[in-house]
Amino acid sequence: MLMMQEITADIVQATIRPREADTYKGDYGHVLTVGGNQNYGGAIIMSTMAAVYGGAGLVTAATDPSNFTSLHAQLPEAMVVDDTDVAELTKLIPTMNVIVVGPGLGTDQQAQTILETVFDLVLPKQILIIDGSAIDLVAAQKMTLPDTHIIFTPHVIEWQRLTGIAPDDQTPEKNQAAQQKLHANVVLKKHRTEVYMQDQIWQNTVGGPALATGGSGDTLTGVIAAFVAQFENKQKALLSAVYTHSKISDQLAENAYVTLPTMISHALPSFMAQMAKKTPEDRIGF
């Protein structure tokens, strides 16, 4: 059986370090979130909010224009762009560090066109997080993946659609084989979320059923985007994002039967400040 390593607090504490004094928003990356059709606008808001509160230097949401107002009403910190405006995306995407595609995107023809545009424009040096309906589209349309750093964030059913592995057959061995065939990192969302990357398999040690509410996955994409945008070690950044999202929920769950996406995003800055204050000695005792 394959060895799974545990994602624990010390990885997060080693990743979220105090920022250097003489740094600027440009040092913390520009994240583009793509998604949110006329029915699922909330999903792209939640992903974008997590990217902003998670510390990305700049965040732009490419979404259906019907979502511009609701996004800005609670998140003036983000910029917006029409996700069907190919000319604009063509200018914008090369300037990004990290792109999230999928939250609330839907699976209709327009969604597919948008996804194809992103796949066409993404650059090899960028990180592309593929979530939700974008995973379904990749699976259903057998789309060719672009040549870039990809992170898939499926739940077990989406993973089945993508790989053909039924939930009960999703063993570490089979998952790893599928992940390596995809040439991508995979965050397989479940009770104890698993992260497959290169030749490593990691398992989350925190998180609970207070996260069992719509939007938790959208929020996770934003946290991952912010972390890989701003932290040097991309693997640890990814693992830290998975842990942080769940650990905040656990902390809030002391006083909340469900931990809603907006609650988790709003708690990101203080959780990250806590982590940044830890010294190596603290970490041992954590």
Add this chain to the structure above:
Amino acid sequence: MLMMQEITADIVQATIRPREADTYKGDYGHVLTVGGNQNYGGAIIMSTMAAVYGGAGLVTAATDPSNFTSLHAQLPEAMVVDDTDVAELTKLIPTMNVIVVGPGLGTDQQAQTILETVFDLVLPKQILIIDGSAIDLVAAQKMTLPDTHIIFTPHVIEWQRLTGIAPDDQTPEKNQAAQQKLHANVVLKKHRTEVYMQDQIWQNTVGGPALATGGSGDTLTGVIAAFVAQFENKQKALLSAVYTHSKISDQLAENAYVTLPTMISHALPSFMAQMAKKTPEDRIGF
């Protein structure tokens, strides 16, 4: 005289138990709220917010598109759909566990058409909560009720419209007879709200005049929907929702002359966490 049982905290504590660790949003039900015309959009927002904060796994609001932005501006956790889009509702309604119809729906021709669509599409296995203007429409148009699990949530005047029983004549006997003729559960909202179901009559023991403000009833529908969606015992879930809505108001009223709907919804996660922590011993001493 009929025996009325008291709705007390122990029912709530036995209902709101810690969630099983290995559970997902799908385990906590999908709620559809239907209502909110161009003038009463706030009502559907308040109902939907209560369903989200009350712990339903997924929540979709079917409403006038003019309400999409205001809803998402404060509640990205919910999805939206045009409540006049019959094709969309035809796809959506069969996937639901619980449907609320009525908050802010109005009583014009379009409202009636929407209500008829819901009645046509609802399935026998689902739970349908009929509130506010939907009750008025059922009464005024003598609409045939669909074959499903129905919960009416009238105040005393709406109950009069539905049954012909004048407020002063609304005795437990007459109310129960009317309820049984309707083959429905009835939450009769008043100072001490009464719940009629099967051969039982229950009376709430909490709640006060801080709830005497527009939207309290809309919020109650969302709490009921979330509770019957996620808890196994549907009768106890209904009673617990009635109690929880009032008890939160009583707690907030210590420091609030009126307890507005948004205040109550925002307090749901912490109240439910409190309840879930109670042990059987605590319950006795409550």
Add this chain to the structure above:
Amino acid sequence: MLMMQEITADIVQATIRPREADTYKGDYGHVLTVGGNQNYGGAIIMSTMAAVYGGAGLVTAATDPSNFTSLHAQLPEAMVVDDTDVAELTKLIPTMNVIVVGPGLGTDQQAQTILETVFDLVLPKQILIIDGSAIDLVAAQKMTLPDTHIIFTPHVIEWQRLTGIAPDDQTPEKNQAAQQKLHANVVLKKHRTEVYMQDQIWQNTVGGPALATGGSGDTLTGVIAAFVAQFENKQKALLSAVYTHSKISDQLAENAYVTLPTMISHALPSFMAQMAKKTPEDRIGF
């Protein structure tokens, strides 16, 4: 010189009493706020918010439809209606207890038409609060006042426009003479706001320069509306509203250099709960 009485806490404590247990939103009045054009939509939001948080049973905002979404995004508790829809206002206004007209209404032709509609439809038994641009319109167009209970809420310049009395000449004697000619109650907003009603003159004893920020006056109209809608003694309700608005600002100003309208409205429920807990003995020692 005329005798001015002081508005002190004991009036407020005698007015804001614990609500009777067996009461309903209908017992606390329905307030209509009228105003908010395409540029000044914030004003009607602030007035409406104060009416909701101040405890009115139901609140409807008649405003430019471009303000519906921003209002509902922060205040789902209120209903909305197009303030140019005469048919709708004709149905709605007779059902109201208190009407506020003026916040953000503007002074153009459309504003005047709306104001005339309100004046035409208001009933003798209702209370009409005339504020801001509505005062300017009454003065500039020499409009005939309707036969109802009127409360004007001018600042000193608006009062000059309405009466011709220059600020430096605004003595209690002249103000009272003007007020009696108007057959209206007058809240003359200034450092120590004065209230003229019948043969009484009252002067506020609280409030400070933290209120010197746009929207304070709009908020005051909502507090007055909520208080005269829900409390029996209309004179004491008016005085209590003036005091409450200022006193909340004073309390918040301990920790806020400016006390913004939304801060004051959000503090209304807790301030009112404080007041309702006071016993007669407390009042003496206040």
Add this chain to the structure above:
Amino acid sequence: MLMMQEITADIVQATIRPREADTYKGDYGHVLTVGGNQNYGGAIIMSTMAAVYGGAGLVTAATDPSNFTSLHAQLPEAMVVDDTDVAELTKLIPTMNVIVVGPGLGTDQQAQTILETVFDLVLPKQILIIDGSAIDLVAAQKMTLPDTHIIFTPHVIEWQRLTGIAPDDQTPEKNQAAQQKLHANVVLKKHRTEVYMQDQIWQNTVGGPALATGGSGDTLTGVIAAFVAQFENKQKALLSAVYTHSKISDQLAENAYVTLPTMISHALPSFMAQMAKKTPEDRIGF
């Protein structure tokens, strides 16, 4: 080498003094913020929010109408106007004390037209804060600056565009020479922000990398606008705004890894209240 003076707390404490009791919103200035196109609406919301929470008496945002709703949804305290409506701006601008132009304005043809309109209409007695894309437009189009009191707020790249001085060459001497040629005050944003005015050079002593997030600069423009609008000594007001913006971030950063613009704006009233309570003795010990 030129002497740089330090911006320290005592300047802020001498500037933010308790307000005189008998003062009105008119005494604290009317600020106009101009900017926010269809993609960057958040920027003008953040600038406007800072002006409101920073204590300006009245604040109006001239922006693309697509931003009206999102602005009012979180900031009913501000008024709005279409920034392409020249007739309206022609009436409005002469009534202002302070104008901010640039946040989210963009650099397209429409942006340039708006900027030209502002330059045409601004009066010599007013204060004009030129930020962000407005700086880029001035540089790229070699626009003639209007005859008024100008404050530029460039970051180092914008300063390079405006003056031709490469970041590594931006010495106090060269910066001062460029600033004097511009006949303007310059807030050069960097790790330790420098303020050039007349023959003085000041350097900020607070602020950190928690500010390295999109919108920090927009927020700063609003704080500056509010401060120069309400405080008598314009130079100290400017220095105090720079310090206050950074110091609030430092205080929040104790518990926040990033300090988002909305967090900083919401903290302005309490920070300013703290400062206003300081006595001269406190200041020495600060």
